[in-house]
Amino acid sequence: xxxLALCPLALVVLTSFISAQDLDPWKKYQPRTLDQxxxxxxxxVLDDPDILxxxxxxxxxxxxxxxxxxxxxxxxxxxxxSISPKRKELIKDWVTTIFGLxxxxxxxxxxxxxxxxxxxxxxxxxxxxxxxxxSLQEELKKGDEVxxxxxxxxxxxxxxxxxxxxxxxxxx
Numbered sequence: 001x002x003x004l005a006l007c008p009l010a011l012v013v014l015t016s017f018i019s020a021q022d023l024d025p026w027k028k029y030q031p032r033t034l035d036q037x038x039x040x041x042x043x044x045v046l047d048d049p050d051i052l053x054x055x056x057x058x059x060x061x062x063x064x065x066x067x068x069x070x071x072x073x074x075x076x077x078x079x080x081x082s083i084s085p086k087r088k089e090l091i092k093d094w095v096t097t098i099f100g101l102x103x104x105x106x107x108x109x110x111x112x113x114x115x116x117x118x119x120x121x122x123x124x125x126x127x128x129x130x131x132x133x134x135s136l137q138e139e140l141k142k143g144d145e146v147x148x149x150x151x152x153x154x155x156x157x158x159x160x161x162x163x164x165x166x167x168x169x170x171x172x
Contacts, residue, residue: 029149032070034119037152038164041068059158063094067151074117078142083114083127090165094153128168147172
């Protein structure tokens with residue numbers, strides 16, 4: 001049985017989308033593919049960013065105000081790793097922008113690990129909230145298809161390559 005877990009950051013992110021008429025925040029997640037989000041939405045933000053940051057190493061990053069909350073079907077590979085320092089920096093900048101310095105650390109500590117998922121043979125390393133990891137590992141096995149509830153937070157461009165960063169807020 002697959003699980004849909006409500007996590008702390010998901011609650012905070014979703015409260016801005018809840019209307020008086022629709023109190024189910026998960027309904028705001030639209031069925032899409034990660035590839036669609038990148039091609040149809042995120043790439044436009046990269047060209048005309050909400051927030052643009054330049055780093056001393058020559059890389060740039062954009063942060064998104066519209067996170068294109070989406071339900072995506074992917075395949076679980078079972079592989080995980082620690083989030084890289086550059087990705088962690090992008091996450092820190094997004095969390096600081098959205099929640100402010102006073103709440104940054106509380107939200108930043110929700111993400112330490114990312115998991116590898118595939119979507120039509122394209123690999124995506126996606127940061128997963130710490131509170132979901134045990135359920136994810138217990139309920140899924142390599143090769144399982146899973147629906148992830150994701151939010152796009154931004155991208156980092158370095159040496160001509162773009163690293164698109166999404167959060168996993170829930171799964172089923």
